[in-house]
Amino acid sequence: MTTLIKLEIIRALRNKKFMFFSVIYPPALYLIIAGGADSKPIPGTGLNMGLYYMVSMAAFGAMTAVLLGNSERIAKEREQGWVRQLRLTALPGRGYVAAKIAAAATVSLPSILLVMIAAATVKGVRLEAWQWIAIAVGTWLGSFVFAALGVAIGYLASGDAVRPISMLCFFALAFLGGLWMPMTLLPQWVQNISEWLPTHAYAALGTAVEAGGAPHVKDMAILLGYLLLFVGGAAWLYRKDTRKA
Amino acid sequence: MTTTATTTATTAQDAGRAPVVSFQGVSKSYGAVRAVADLHLELHPGETVALLGPNGAGKSSTLDLLLGLRTPDTGSVSLFGTTPQRAIQQGKVGAMLQSGGLMEGVKVRELVQLARDLHPQGYPVDQILANAGITDIADRLVGKLSGGQEQRVRFALATAGANDLIVLDEPTTGMDVSSRQTFWGAMRRQAQEGRTVLFATHYLEEADEIADRVIVLHRGRVLADGTSAEIKARAGARRINFDLTEPADRAALEALPHLTALTVSASGSGSTVRIQSQDADATVHALYGLGLYPRNLEVSGLGLEQAFIAITTAEEAAR
Numbered sequence: 001m002t003t004l005i006k007l008e009i010i011r012a013l014r015n016k017k018f019m020f021f022s023v024i025y026p027p028a029l030y031l032i033i034a035g036g037a038d039s040k041p042i043p044g045t046g047l048n049m050g051l052y053y054m055v056s057m058a059a060f061g062a063m064t065a066v067l068l069g070n071s072e073r074i075a076k077e078r079e080q081g082w083v084r085q086l087r088l089t090a091l092p093g094r095g096y097v098a099a100k101i102a103a104a105a106t107v108s109l110p111s112i113l114l115v116m117i118a119a120a121t122v123k124g125v126r127l128e129a130w131q132w133i134a135i136a137v138g139t140w141l142g143s144f145v146f147a148a149l150g151v152a153i154g155y156l157a158s159g160d161a162v163r164p165i166s167m168l169c170f171f172a173l174a175f176l177g178g179l180w181m182p183m184t185l186l187p188q189w190v191q192n193i194s195e196w197l198p199t200h201a202y203a204a205l206g207t208a209v210e211a212g213g214a215p216h217v218k219d220m221a222i223l224l225g226y227l228l229l230f231v232g233g234a235a236w237l238y239r240k241d242t243r244k245a
Numbered sequence: 246m247t248t249t250a251t252t253t254a255t256t257a258q259d260a261g262r263a264p265v266v267s268f269q270g271v272s273k274s275y276g277a278v279r280a281v282a283d284l285h286l287e288l289h290p291g292e293t294v295a296l297l298g299p300n301g302a303g304k305s306s307t308l309d310l311l312l313g314l315r316t317p318d319t320g321s322v323s324l325f326g327t328t329p330q331r332a333i334q335q336g337k338v339g340a341m342l343q344s345g346g347l348m349e350g351v352k353v354r355e356l357v358q359l360a361r362d363l364h365p366q367g368y369p370v371d372q373i374l375a376n377a378g379i380t381d382i383a384d385r386l387v388g389k390l391s392g393g394q395e396q397r398v399r400f401a402l403a404t405a406g407a408n409d410l411i412v413l414d415e416p417t418t419g420m421d422v423s424s425r426q427t428f429w430g431a432m433r434r435q436a437q438e439g440r441t442v443l444f445a446t447h448y449l450e451e452a453d454e455i456a457d458r459v460i461v462l463h464r465g466r467v468l469a470d471g472t473s474a475e476i477k478a479r480a481g482a483r484r485i486n487f488d489l490t491e492p493a494d495r496a497a498l499e500a501l502p503h504l505t506a507l508t509v510s511a512s513g514s515g516s517t518v519r520i521q522s523q524d525a526d527a528t529v530h531a532l533y534g535l536g537l538y539p540r541n542l543e544v545s546g547l548g549l550e551q552a553f554i555a556i557t558t559a560e561e562a563a564r
Contacts, residue, residue, distance in 0.1 A: 003362040011350040080346030085402065088312060088333055088340045089363040 026061020055206030066104035074154025093235030104147035148230035263326030271320035295452035336365035364406030392419030487539035
């Protein structure tokens, strides 16, 4: 199982094109969106645009890399029959999902760090050392939830359906979770839904730290719940996959 | 048929005597297509078995069911007296699928290392590589291999540990003649070590040459099951060729006993006769009884291929 995790990481690192775009995309997006913003606080958050978007773009970028990347690659691997071959080994379902999450985490960590570097150097975001570390680690660990979701989608759909489905999940989650614009700017009913989405809880980890506090237990519990749900679902789908993709 | 199912107490001894593979009345359909129809099948330890049939005969479906990659609509499949999944988890089964893609972006050695580490009783990597004849390509990337090389890598993955059963779906597809010979050499070593080997093929000479038991599959059912000699015999599998100095009396020849096929062609003033017979001795005896004097008489066995064609066409005709 550790060999598979190691191999998935090596393989992700070797895929230079994929690495480059996945890593470069979030900081670029951050600079485009937050680049022209002033330092006035966003109503209801107490954070300014540079700060707010640092967390949401780090989260958004990490999620893009792991969710879209994972689902498409897995669907492709199923089509090629590699997963069938893998199922003829003693590898348990959770081992497969763990390896995929590890591979995704390899991609998401540098992209998170780059967003933070861009925020610090270009936008002049200043935080305490513990805040930087807490945000980086929290955002990174939170990306595992979406990596697991990516694995599950890669299993639920196949072929041409993967991209539309993962895109739909992705945009809905990103928008409704408030990654694109601050939650407080959205209508109340959206906010009500949002509160229970993994994306909202995900970004909330970082914003809570930015505001100087610890992440809320509720947000962590929500993320953990989704993680268990997605990992369990993905592992189950891996074992149950009897379709000839 | 063994009657192990009737015993209620499952002792360790019983488990040892359980067939390696057991299909009990297994059926599987995909929509309206019946891929496997009421299949009964048992493989015993140490056998090398060829699953023979044309494309669409249900070979791959049968292997998928055997490996637990699909679940049967009716009936049951067991390996070593347990479920396919459990047998695989225990590291008893090595398999090479026809559609078994490989992980891309990794080197051959890394992939073999993975297969070895995932196996409960894996062999040393260098030994696996050498056995599959891929030591020289160990540092190549998996995506950059030829079809034949890929097949050998798949074989390495299937033989990465101490399996009791090895299942191969059309293993030599894409290999040239010499790598095919090397491949079967490696395969024979597996069989000599006492493993049960099951391979699907439509290369009939492979079944004839390598297997000690041949199961002919047609439309998802077992059409014939026996040694390749028996399969050939069942298909009326002796060929009798001779020349006559005079034009042949076709009607008289057709009346020969045990005859299954007859072709007569004119050659010079005489004729050349080709006969297929289920009992060559009786046919030749009757031939002399007609008062004919066959020249250049040859009696030879049919290749498995012709036997196979004969069985399947007989089956078609019976429908």
